[in-house]
Structures are given as structure tokens and as C-alpha cells.
Amino acid sequence: xxxxxxxxxxxxxxxxxxxxxxxxxxxxxxxxxxxxxxxxxxxxxxxxxxxxxxxxxxxxxxxxxxxxxxxxxxxxxxxxxxxxxxxxxxxxxxxxxxxxxxxxxxxxxxxxxxxxxxxxxxxxxxxxxxxxxxxxxxxxxxxxxxxxxxxxxxxxxxxxxxxxxxxxxxxxxxxxxxxxxxxxxxxxxxxxxxxxxxxxxxxxxxxxxxxxxxxxxxxxxxxxxxxxxxxxxxxxx
Numbered sequence: 001x002x003x004x005x006x007x008x009x010x011x012x013x014x015x016x017x018x019x020x021x022x023x024x025x026x027x028x029x030x031x032x033x034x035x036x037x038x039x040x041x042x043x044x045x046x047x048x049x050x051x052x053x054x055x056x057x058x059x060x061x062x063x064x065x066x067x068x069x070x071x072x073x074x075x076x077x078x079x080x081x082x083x084x085x086x087x088x089x090x091x092x093x094x095x096x097x098x099x100x101x102x103x104x105x106x107x108x109x110x111x112x113x114x115x116x117x118x119x120x121x122x123x124x125x126x127x128x129x130x131x132x133x134x135x136x137x138x139x140x141x142x143x144x145x146x147x148x149x150x151x152x153x154x155x156x157x158x159x160x161x162x163x164x165x166x167x168x169x170x171x172x173x174x175x176x177x178x179x180x181x182x183x184x185x186x187x188x189x190x191x192x193x194x195x196x197x198x199x200x201x202x203x204x205x206x207x208x209x210x211x212x213x214x215x216x217x218x219x220x221x222x223x224x225x226x227x228x229x230x231x232x233x234x235x236x237x
């Protein structure tokens with residue numbers, strides 16, 4: 001089998017750089033393709049997007065010419081939800097299904113969000129909630145210049161997730177999926193992760209990792225090693 005392209009989509013507030021440290025750990029069978037989102041990284045000058053349809057369309061246009069079998073998709077938190085909708089977009093456009101999908105740190109798309117809407121909260125309250133995820137250093141918000149750049153990105157990303165509407169039309173995934181979760185993640189219940197089985201037509205396996213919501217950063221080597229094992233098994237088929 002030729003190299004498997006692994007397209008990785010970042011979480012809310014994140015950029016493609018969050019996957020850069022994977023390069024030294026990734027299996028040589030895998031070609032890592034970090035997807036950048038508008039308003040950050042090399043797309044800094046592009047306007048932020050705050051809704052799922054536009055975000056999926058933006059990513060689709062960027063990667064559509066690189067979609068050739070075999071390929072796989074990975075997304076963490078907001079990135080996992082985008083990955084799910086991106087799969088549906090690719091399928092509708094007639095592209096072949098990925099050989100695998102990795103869903104990380106995100107409740108299944110049909111599970112309604114129970115929390116209050118955070119994206120329109122006053123700044124101080126919004127920051128307090130963001131800090132509960134333990135993924136952002138408080139010093140970022142104390143630096144006015146950094147905060148002025150980062151807070152609008154977070155608001156736009158949270159709006160994508162909090163205004164997302166699940167569409168039951170052709171909602172099931174026609175490929176094997178692996179669902180990753182953190183054992184100390186206080187924002188995603190394991191029961192909500194298990195409900196990914198409801199949108200999976202094929203195999204749906206679950207893997208737990210030590211750490212909170214951002215376990216992919218806290219235990220990067222373990223996460224990438226698991227991805228390597230799964231892709232390695234696929235390559236033998």
C-alpha cells in the first residue's frame with residue numbers, strides 16, 4: 001500500500017501547528033497533512049468563520065485536490081465535529097471514503113449540547129470558562145495584544161460548535177472509526193463518546209488515554225503510537 005495521508009484538523013482556538021510535534025513520532029507509512037483554519041497561521045489574513053457549513057467548505061476547497069486513496073481523517077474536539085461533517089461533504093461530492101477516521105475528545109454529533117452558550121458571554125466570563133478546559137495558559141489572556149488576537153478566534157470557534165445542527169440525512173460513516181477520550185476529561189462524558197457507535201456503519205473502537213480534554217497534548221506520544229498501530233494494521237490488509 002502507498003503512504004496514507006492523514007489530514008488533521010485542530011481544536012477550537014488551535015492551528016495546524018498543534019500537530020507539528022507529531023512529525024517526529026509518526027509512522028513512515030503516514031504522510032501528515034495539517035489543515036490550517038482561517039484567521040490563524042498562514043491563513044491569518046483570512047476572515048474568521050463562525051459556522052459549520054462555511055468552515056467545511058473552506059477546508060474542502062483546500063484539500064480536495066489531495067484526496068486520493070488511501071487517506072484518513074483526524075480531528076480533536078471541535079476538529080472532530082468538523083471532521084464528521086467534512087466526511088459527509090466528501091461523500092456527497094463523490095470522493096472515496098477514508099480508510100479510517102479518528103475522532104478525539106468530542107461527544108457524538110447527535111448528542112445535544114447541554115451547556116449554556118459561551119461564545120456571546122462578556123469577556124471576563126468567557127475567559128473563565130475557557131480556562132476550565134486547561135488548554136490555555138492564563139498568561140495569554142493577561143497579555144492584551146495576545147488576548148486581542150486569540151479571543152475572537154475562540155469566540156468564532158465556540159460559535160461553530162454551539163450553533164451546530166445535526167442533520168440525520170445520510171448521517172452514518174461508511175468507514176471504520178477510532179474514538180479517543182481522556183480519562184480525566186471533565187467536558188466530555190464517556191457515555192457521550194460511546195454514542196459515536198450510532199453514526200458508524202462499520203467498526204467503531206474506543207481508546208482511553210490519561211489526561212484531561214487536551215490529552216493529545218499531554219500524552220502526545222501515546223496518542224500517536226496508537227494511530228501508528230491502527231494505520232499499520234490497515235496497511236497489512
